[in-house]
Amino acid sequence: MLRASDEPPAGRAARMTALHADHARAVLRLLLLLTRDQRQTAEDLLQETMLRAWRHLDAVPTEPDAARRWLLTVARRLVIDGVRLRRGRPTEVHLVDMTWVPAGDDTTGAALASHAIRRALGRLSPAQRALLSEVYLVGRSPKEVAGRLGVPVGTVKSRTHHALRALRTGLEAA
Structure with missing residues (x-):
């Protein structure tokens, strides 16, 4: 049996292209949900998810449903890691003046x-x-x-x- 690391580079690239084509939309939908529709953040996390899949292509199951579950798990964990990281950091200063946006009770x-x-x-x-x-x-x-x-x-x-x-x-x- 051929492992992903034993595959020729063209085969790895083709597998990664197929993974992205088959599952990127579903992963992005989950990330948009988890990031409360912060599109830029969700797209960055999707890119990081696919990068991790590329780096660990041996670990990604070959069966489509299992591969999707693997990618969704990685994406969810990236969101969790991001939340934990922000909790440990001071509040960031935003360059856009958002003071005109009312508070939730206003x-x-x-x-x-x-x-x-x-x-x-x-x-x-x-x-x-x-x-x-x-x-x-x-x-x-x-x-x-x-x-x-x-x-x-x-x-x-x-x-x-x-x-x-x-x-x-x-x-x-x-």
């Missing part, structure tokens, strides 16, 4: 912030609103959005950048 502040966001979104074109909704609310990747719209990925990224800039400008005006 209903007036929440209403004002909600109104400001609605007004800023209302100033965007329908295409910009739809694009931001696809990327940030639905959670589709730029590649998926590009496929849906029939445009290059770079165009989606550029339009997303411009839509976010317009939204920021609308929020500053509000």
Whole structure:
């Protein structure tokens, strides 16, 4: 029987590509759930999960369901490790001023912030609103959005950048 470490590099690469293609979406969904929809953090953790799978390809089961369980376990443990690490570190300083965001019990502040966001979104074109909704609310990747719209990925990224800039400008005006 051939172990993964005895496989030629091309076979290892093909196996890793198949693992990613078959399971990355499910792992990302779990990570989004565990990180409370912090997409950037979830994507970073997905990348670390796949990196660990690559490093320990011998340990990843060959049966698809078992491989998925292995990847989900690694991802969950990475989230737990991240939480433990943050508990032991001082609070990070954020570069973005979030003081305008109301506290959970500030209903007036929440209403004002909600109104400001609605007004800023209302100033965007329908295409910009739809694009931001696809990327940030639905959670589709730029590649998926590009496929849906029939445009290059770079165009989606550029339009997303411009839509976010317009939204920021609308929020500053509000």
